[in-house]
Amino acid sequence: MKLRGLRIEPGEIEAVLSTHPGVREAVVTAREHRPGDVRLVAHLTAAGSDGPPGPAELAAHLRERLPEYMVPGAFTVLDALPLTPSGKVDRAALPEPDGGRPQAAAPFTAPGDGLERTLAGLWRKVLGVERVGAHDNFFDLGGHSLLMAELRSVLASDAGHRVSMVELFQHPTVASLAAHLSRSEGEPSAAPGADARERAEHRRRAGARRQQAAVRRARS
Missing domain, CATH: 1.20.5 (Single alpha-helices involved in coiled-coils or other helix-helix interfaces)
Structure with a gap:
């Protein structure tokens, strides 16, 4: 498949996910999160009795082996993958991922001061998620380079903060970006x-x- 102009092999992502000891089966699909925003979603079943690995752990496992654009923006854990009468995975029956805080890497921490709350609101607007914590990573919430460019534009137009793409990549959490803006704009x-x-x-x-x-x- 092609996603944002990049060729992606879902089978390659599925193969890497299956090397995680906590994953028994994995299927990767592309879902339209919002109009014009298509994201990868990984559907998997857990191996063993210790429960499924968390989204952050799975994302880290993938990032060690694959480029960022091949890391799914959401993970769903199922008791079993839906099958067609012929025994193949019924991709049409796979559930939609939770849109609340997909793949959140850190426990939710409410944004602190006014600047953090402003930034969190802009992230919710750009990412289309319900909650953004102070320490959530932009990419762990389903962000990618095109959405980061949109965030840069929204920061300038809605909040009057002009930052470069490099700065956004260097400060991918609400808290770190707020601290950076406070320092740089105070100079x-x-x-x-x-x-x-x-x-x-x-x-x-x-x-x-x-x-x-x-x-x-x-x-x-």
Whole structure:
């Protein structure tokens, strides 16, 4: 299948999931979480009597072996996979995943101050989930690079916070991003025109170096 322009082999994800000692069977499908937002969902049955592994554990197991875009955004644990009369997995009968806090890596911690609550609200808007905790990872809640780009736009338009994609990747939780914004926006800004002057000085020095190199070539 193709997802967000990337070719994905569900069988490869299923094979890696099945190597986890707590997984007996696994089936991976693509489901439309919201209009235009298609996500991978893993359906599995547990092996042994210790109960199924948690979503965070399964996601970590996959990330050690597969790229991020092949990690499902949600996991559902079933007593048994639904089968067709011919004995094949009935993919149409697989249940929809829980949309509350899919694949949440940390126990829910309510956002703290006003900035954390603002960011959590924007995450809910972008991710389409019901609850976002202060320490939930953006990707563990079903986020991906396209949604992160949308989050960057919403942060600027709805909250007036302008951040780069690199900053969002470096601070993937509400708490860490709030702390980063508090630190960076509390620092004095550069003097007006400083960036332009720096670029002009860089061009001047580069031109001088080229001129010196031309003189040396002429003398040789």
